[in-house]
Amino acid sequence: MIDLFYAPTPNGHKITLFLEEAGLEYQLHRVDIGKGEQFRPEFLAISPNNKIPAIVDHDPVDGGAPLSLFESGAILLYLAEKTGKFLSGELREREATLQWLFWQVAGFGPMLGQNHHFNHFAPQPVPYAIERYQVETQRLYGVLNKRLEKSPWLGGSHYSIADIATYPWVASHERQRIPLENYPAVSNWFERIRNRPATLAAWKKAEVV
Numbered sequence: 261m262i263d264l265f266y267a268p269t270p271n272g273h274k275i276t277l278f279l280e281e282a283g284l285e286y287q288l289h290r291v292d293i294g295k296g297e298q299f300r301p302e303f304l305a306i307s308p309n310n311k312i313p314a315i316v317d318h319d320p321v322d323g324g325a326p327l328s329l330f331e332s333g334a335i336l337l338y339l340a341e342k343t344g345k346f347l348s349g350e351l352r353e354r355e356a357t358l359q360w361l362f363w364q365v366a367g368f369g370p371m372l373g374q375n376h377h378f379n380h381f382a383p384q385p386v387p388y389a390i391e392r393y394q395v396e397t398q399r400l401y402g403v404l405n406k407r408l409e410k411s412p413w414l415g416g417s418h419y420s421i422a423d424i425a426t427y428p429w430v431a432s433h434e435r436q437r438i439p440l441e442n443y444p445a446v447s448n449w450f451e452r453i454r455n456r457p458a459t460l461a462a463w464k465k466a467e468v469v
Contacts, residue, residue: 262286263316265303267293268466270369271332273428275313276465278336278421280458282343288465306330317342333365336421346420357415360407360422364429368404371396372429375436397436401443404430408445419453427453 262279264286266272279286291297291312298310306328307314315335320327321342329335337358340347348354375393378386404426407414414422430450433440440447453459 261318263289263318265289265291265307265312265314265316267291267312269293269312270372270428270432271311272313273431273462273466274332274425275315275335275339276462277424277427277459278339278346280461280465281424281456282339282345284339284343331365333361333425336361336425340421346418346424348415348418348420353416353418353420357420357422360414361425363403364422364425368400368426369429371400372432372436376432379437380435394437397438401438401446405443405445408449413449423449423453427459
């Protein structure tokens with residue numbers, strides 16, 4: 261059993277996507293970040309950066325005590341290694357997958373997060389910031405589109421944790437003022453993931469938790 265501490269944000273969706281794809285048994289624990297529940301001591305004990313998602317695996321592969329992890333990229337890598345799924349054992353595809361996973365967690369997610377903030381949550385408009393992060397968002401979508409013009413999936417021939425990490429951020433493309441028709445390879449990739457049974461299940465779970 262895996263306990264997932266979660267909110268229905270792009271980073272939270274990454275982990276439900278993986279867990280649904282892998283068919284792992286898990287229990288969702290909603291963390292109401294609007295009410296500051298991420299600062300509770302019991303949550304900080306497993307996620308010291310006070311961010312979701314975080315997990316506690318009660319059945320780690322070493323047979324030891326429950327293992328807690330925070331940071332979405334680290335969680336995805338751990339779950340992929342634990343299950344042997346969505347991370348190729350072939351050297352070149354594995355390394356390509358990890359490169360695109362790290363691209364997502366280091367650049368695509370943070371920059372799009374700033375786009376969300378200045379377009380929707382800043383207490384007053386900051387034109388310079390809005391323009392800066394919009395231009396960077398467009399650049400990153402261009403990078404993603406070029407990759408997907410050459411490869412069906414980010415890591416290569418197989419759906420992987422790189423795709424799982426990136427998809428939930430693209431799912432918010434309208435909030436980022438990004439028309440997907442301008443990025444046809446991304447649009448094709450997006451539709452293929454959106455219609456996967458595990459994706460539908462993960463989004464359905466977010467509606468009721």
